[in-house]
Amino acid sequence: MSIIKKLALAAGVSALLSSAAYADLSGKVIGFSQIGSESGWRAAETSVTKSEAEKLGIDLKFADAQQKQENQIKAIRGFIAQGVAAILIAPVVATGWEEVLTEAKEANIPVILLDRGIDAPQDLYLTSVASDQVKEGRVAGEWLVGAVGDKDCKIVELQGTVGSSPAINRKQGFEEGIKDHANLSIIRSQTGDFTRAKGKEVMEGFLKAEDGGKGICAVYAHNDDMAVGAIQAIKDAGLKPGSDILVVSIDGVPDIFQAMVAGEANATVELTPNMAGPAFAALDAYLTDGTQPEKFIITESKLYTPADDAQGEYDRRKGLGY
């Protein structure tokens, strides 16, 4: 079969699929209770959710909780009163949801959790869409294993905020990713609080402590912002980030793609802001013929390197509100 025929067939199949799916969501009212806009990623999630809803013709009612659970509960009660078709919640905390979710269940409104789990009986929500933070770390680690080959590689790690779940899980995942390779070892690990400024300061300390950075082969940062700070510190020390010291991090924010274009970052694992896409798909199947989705839908943890059209990825993301 020629390429063109293949493409045509693929396009036809996907057109068929997309028209079959989502047929039922058009015109439906769906409530979305968002935590707030504490980070760039959160803002991007909001804008992607809105655009996904628009694509499907969904009338999305958006409520910003400004980091307060009581606002979320109020918003959910409001959605129930309006008789929406479904509710999406990005829960700000894990506890205290039983009562309001029971009300939604009694009103027969399916609830989908986005990007964070809750401590509540599983029958109170249809499904939860989230990323696997351990896997994100593992993908980063496995990339580094492939990148260095048999060479010895001493890694410094910039952790997220001490005790936070992404910091714990991304650390664990990375360690799993490199554990079968004795030539890779983490020699220093400190917290950079997920910020650029602290990432830079901690990296400065690492570079001094490791003979001006000569002993360091790679830096692994639990988020891109810290990696951006570390890149500046490496440059200040007279080394080349991206070649003298490899830079791998997680999140996929626009600025790391810009660094990739400049040859200063090597890889990032995307935490996709598109949690709503899989949520709408699951919801559509459920509303159409009652298909029960899996209880935990895991989003893809995609690896990006400069070879993946970094400039294009930057352009695609910069308008999303990161």
Next chain:
Amino acid sequence: MKRVHWKALLLRPQFFALAAVLLINWLLFPGFFDITLQDGRLFGSVIDVLNRGAPVAILAIGMTAVIATKGVDLSVGAVMAIAGAVAAVLVTGGASAVVAVAAALAVGVLCGLWNGVLVTYLEIQPIIATLVLMVAGRGLAQLVTEGSIVTFSDPVLIFIGTGAVLGMPMPIVIASVLAIGATLIVRKTALGLLIEAVGVNRSAARFAGISSGLLLMVVYTFAGFCAATSGLIVAGDIRGADANNAGLWLELDAILAVVIGGTSLLGGRFSIPMSVVGALIIQAMNTGILISGFSPEFNLVVKSGVIILILVLQAPMVAQSLRKRFTAERKA
């Protein structure tokens, strides 16, 4: 006469503390005092301590003046974020760096004036008055940046955070100029005495003919100016304004620096140079933790342990007995 004065100064517990922390850093990492020249600027752990300590030292300069009047300014961290945000948004919008820096400093001054008005004319307790801006200010900064990190590539703004003059990083230069300038102004004129008078007893000071209202306005405005300066430095350092994190909790570090420096929270007794030393002690400790290789779970434990030790050493009773022993040994 002069010699005795200097000896008394160097015998202060703050210098012991700083020396002790630096010594421990050196023991943990033998290359601690190594300094080299890298791309025309000094490069080394000691330089890091000075460079990273500069923003808090600058905050502490302003904070010292405020605390000397028996006040406190909790808003300085938020003002840093606002100033950085304003400068970043202006340069990315096409304004010249001079305009951006001037606007950022002006916004800092305005924030200081706001605090001053609340404290002086509405007579709100300083801790509450400045809490307003501490909370609202960060929101303002986020409004200015629309919640994202606004990055810039303006060479002048970047120079403020990462440039160097004769090899000395800019933040150190700015902090030194401010510290020396402020110290000269308060100590070579009657201003310091007036501030102390207001701090001891505002009504008495007013009856003695000091316009304490004006003086309070001046110190809060100065604190706002210092905060804006710090904000420009941290924004320039990361080439972007991070409204969520810039200056976060630094007001507490600044207050701690002032307290370690021996300024009384009850007002009436203050020393700007010692507050700067306090800021350096805090940063020497932070840098030491970074190069020590301890796991990050211990950061706060180590930090609080050292701070408790320093404050105990400074307690009047302990300090006096130490001083007595030291001078006795010298005589013997």
